[in-house]
Amino acid sequence: SGKSKAILERLTEGTIELAKICAKEKVDAILISSAFAGAGLISREHYIEFVLPYEKKIITEVQKEYNIPIYTHTCGSIGDRLDLMLETSTNGIDTLDPPPLGTVELEEAKETLDGKAFIKGNIDPVNTLLLGTTETIRKDVEWRINVGKKRGGFILSSACSVAPRTPTQNIELLYELVETFGKYE
Template identity: 30%
Template structure:
């Protein structure tokens, strides 16, 4: 079988075509302190400056060895774009959303007419262009964004879960709004050079809200994003936190190409619960990748690969203190695997 570039290899895996071996990628956040020290681009500045963001993303490839580059490193830029209050991150911690801006239908209307050339949304797109100009012919350029359901929660606050159950009109209106934004943002990332899209929708879980609400408030909106990306020949990976085992078959009905599962999901069961989507994951980022030895990580990685996982990767975002050698142990197993 022919050998492929990393860009070709990942694209072929996500679109169900044969390849020479497993790609070594991470679809969730990649930044670590060791990478920051090696490349000179540190959080929190690397969350706000396109050059520094691109430099730290590049370190995932040049320092660690991932066969892709990916931005951004957090999931708060979208909420910040719409005026939510953000708690600043540190060199070791990501920023978080602490204030919300939508309570009524009128509030939703007031957020319309936004300009994607503003704020950190634009910084992420500029970073993608920097990376694409340098690596676009060889490496996958992953753009990532928070999904529409979790963005709705960021914008509305903890009232969101009650809202979808008691005020359907408001809930659907907010989902339409966030999804329209997601599609526009994703298209801008692709225009700047992204060739793979990752949706991080941590609270959009059938386990959390039940299948009925998931079908109504999540599936149609994920499908709109997938359809828009597939029109541009861009594959989509979806990550939802928690034990998504029972919801996997429902999750893939949106047409997503890959589903990233976390450490609470049994890898073999996940593979058996989908028909078409590639299962990605699912090494524990804390108890395994951060706190175990490279030898233990290789052993667990092999178990996950043997379970039939499509892409070996962390089960959630990489912990900032994760040692480089631990990530490289996972990468070694991935690169050695022939499908």
């Protein structure tokens, strides 16, 4: 545990340095990738010990000097740690994989985050985009837009990487649906 934390501390310092360089160059936002911080790989307790303090330090240190949005990418099963992710002071949470790929129910995520961080994602890249029909994609996207738009702070996108061999027409349909139904009024 001591060696792990020493390594994490060094990585944190390097990440802070890199994030400040990016912020100084006036990037639009900074993404912290914690792809392995989901429940599929580490427990909630290990998240508290090995992720939370380091992500919080990165965000706090960068935002002391720069007024820049910082959001966090974590794949898979993160429904049990959304409350902890808020403790890092992140401005947003990226992917929010829905079941069966992950554990994030959009309605519950909106309630847990309570407008304190934006949500980006929640479209299942396999079961919806890769394997879905026009009708199932339309139904899923419209439902997520309607739930996500309530009280704002929602960016609809693929929950994680778009699967190889996803039909182009399914991506185009997603875009068309967002253009039609996804605008805030």
